[in-house]
Amino acid sequence: MAGGLPKSSESNTSTYAGLGALLMLPSWVMIGFFLVLPVGLMLVYSFLTKEFRGGVIWEFSLAAYDQFFFDRGLFGDDPPVIEWTYIKIFWRSIWQAGLATFFCLIIGFPTAWFIATRTGANKSIWLFLITIPYWVNLLIRTISMKFLIRDNGPLNEWLLSLGIISDPIHMINTNFAVQLGLFYSYLPFMVLPIYASVERYNFAFSEAAADLYASRLTTLRHIILPFVKPGIIAGCILVFVPSLGAFLAPDLLGGAKNFMIGSLIEEQFKGNAGNWPFGAAVSMILLSMVLVVLTFYARQQSKGGVR
């Protein structure tokens, strides 16, 4: 990491050395027992034969993965060709989640910065201000958002009355609305981690940089951003990864005309399809993709010495 900040020096006397496994124990027990075991079962399910209307038959089968990668026509007896349907759905979800993460960052970073530069108890007030809207259920918040951006909804009427636009902007059931749904579902998940790391930023560094005639932008890019990078990355993970599987808000606002990964998987367990092995297989493909990216990031991080 560039930036020339006093990084925690690679000390060989870590304060809690030797306690690592003990401190990790509660999380390993909770996640290991209540998530890894069940999800391991799902991994097994993805290689089993589907039982009609949900459930599995304990017979090895690659049918679920075959369905993902090969298209055999409407009736399943054409010669197999590459199946693009699911790849398209994956690509759409990744693209939407990526854009949502980007917008969350653009809006979330300044907000986090603003909060972190308040004094004393005001900080907590601002943090609460960001999270209070989330006391209201997602479905209700989304329906209200939908109401707001309708063609003849309050937002359009307001813009019309101000004379900013002459015709209502059509937002509902568009890609923009899908974005908005994801963005709106996860905004605090960007703001709070960034806040947590900006809050420790020492403005002496900015002063030093300013004394050396660094512009604001230079200071932001070379001093501040490297310092708050852990917060930004944490925020991006917290927005991007859940966005990949999200569908409720984007579907309600965007019209659900196209599957997202989340709704595709949902359909296998809660829809007419009732194809558990396929739902499990899609999840495992998604899981391994995210896992590869995160492991790569963790490697980079440990290489970079940020421990």
Added chain:
Amino acid sequence: MKKLLKLGASALALTIAASAVHAEGKLSIYHWFEYMPQELLDKFAAEYDVEVTMDTFDSNEAMLTALKAGKMGSYDVTVPGDYMVEIMAGEGLLDTFEPSELSNFGNISPQWVDVSFDPGRHSSIPYQWGTTSFAVNRDVYSGDIQTLAIVFDPPAELQGKINVLDSQGEVIALASIYLGIPQCTSDRDQLRALNDLLQSAKPHWASFGSDTAKDVLVSGDAAVGMIWNGFSAKAREEGANIEYAFPKEGYVVWMDNVVLLKDAPNRDNALKFMNFLLEPENAAAITNYAQYTAGVEGVEGFLDESVKSAPELNPPAGGKGQFIMACSQDVQAVYDKIWTDLKK
């Protein structure tokens, strides 16, 4: 932190205490949320001295999945839709009873005794029934709406203003009815035609949505909405100038049923409950609450005037309603493919 912990602990204690009421017997219901007036449950509990607990689900398929994933054995009765009764029976999830075990069995409307999904009613009794077609905003369109072409081949002024239910079963059933092909057909040409119809109709649809099927009609976001009749009646009461259609090609009839689950921990109380629901007065109470239609004779005297006269709840004589059928595995696989291709 400590205070919060205390608060949480006392809330926990409160919840546990609340459920510890003494009663002669128990009854565990797995039901839709807000589909049963609380007074009726209380009335049953008081009349038979039974402690009633209710768990809820949000769709037929979610209920099936939860039962298959491990919830079997914890409930006595549940309330699946018509095709789901057939599926659950096929999966071996249902217990049977003899009509003689229910003294009110004779109250069931004759037309709902010998139903395709449970001939002779050995596992289920009718709960409420209704229809699924669509409603049209009369401010936007004044032409003839008694045809499914409004949804699948819409006139120019309705294109791009249609909301369809986000439900494979209902969309494909209505499309089949429009084409005049049997449901669950395995004829390849008919299935291709079905696929083509949906593909050509989709560009005219603004959205898929079930949770907001009513609200898009009330707000005017959609001028046509595929919808259940009860929802359509509510949308009209909320001020939308809409008319519910009974299309000439036919429409979907659905019926929710109370079924007796296999391994029911309280089979006797379950039967008492089912019998209780077949009392016209009680069936009418549900209808007044949910605004669908009871499958029991003799309810008329107990119904609210608005329910009795609602046009949505009274299909025309000779209307062609069909239950959604539970298809074979091969046909269902094609349906899944069609649905996925539609939404890819």
Added chain:
Amino acid sequence: MAKKLDLRRFPGFLPLTFLCLFLLYAPLIIVMVYSFNDSNSITNWGGLSLRWYVEVFTGVESEKFKSAAINSISIAIMAAIISTSIATLAATAMLKAGNFRGKSVGFALINLPLMVPEIVTAVATLIFFSAIGFTTGYLTILVAHIVFCIPFAYLPIAARMQGIEDVYEQAAMDLYATRFQTFRLILLPLMTPGIISGFLLAFIISLDDFIITNFVKGAGIETLPTAIFGSVKQGIKPNIMAISTLLLLVSVVFVTLSYLVGRMGQNKKVTTD
């Protein structure tokens, strides 16, 4: 004093912050307004009325919604406290405890709940619970919530901890503080903003969960999301808007109280802030 520009400010940051607040709060205004709607509709205005508030407190379903609200909030508080504690320990292990066996998979493991789609977690957990003979109910919801809240608490805490140099703790140790004292007196206070952030995120994610809760809940236990999503047979009515508004009110009261308590505490102590 301030002859230079204020280095804490960047042009454009303030408008973006207000845009953020606008986006967060504009839909809530709709929720609040429509909770006073006289009509059954959540989209058509039918005049001003308190009928939905009356219904929330005295209607036939009021008991159900009250217990759902209590369940939701109590589960969210407990799940957030427990998962934040677990996440704090885990972050200390990952960032402050040198190398240990299993550390390399630690990061992936902790973030696993984020990566598994909710419906899969839901079905798999239900299968697992019934396989090991857990009866579904309040406790199963709580356990499932703790698990999926862990990464939401962990990531802000770990992000915060990465900025904390070892020197403070080393200094404390040099002054013969035990490791527990160091943790409690040095590391924990330094991490407070991260812990608060983690707690808040865990709290709201638990409060909002529907899919997993819907599968692992048992008879008689509803949470607000399962009650709201479950009303498919009746449609969403403005009573939900009234409940939401009341919840907002509760949260505002809660925040105001904690602010006042915090102020009182600050006045007592001599602060060097």
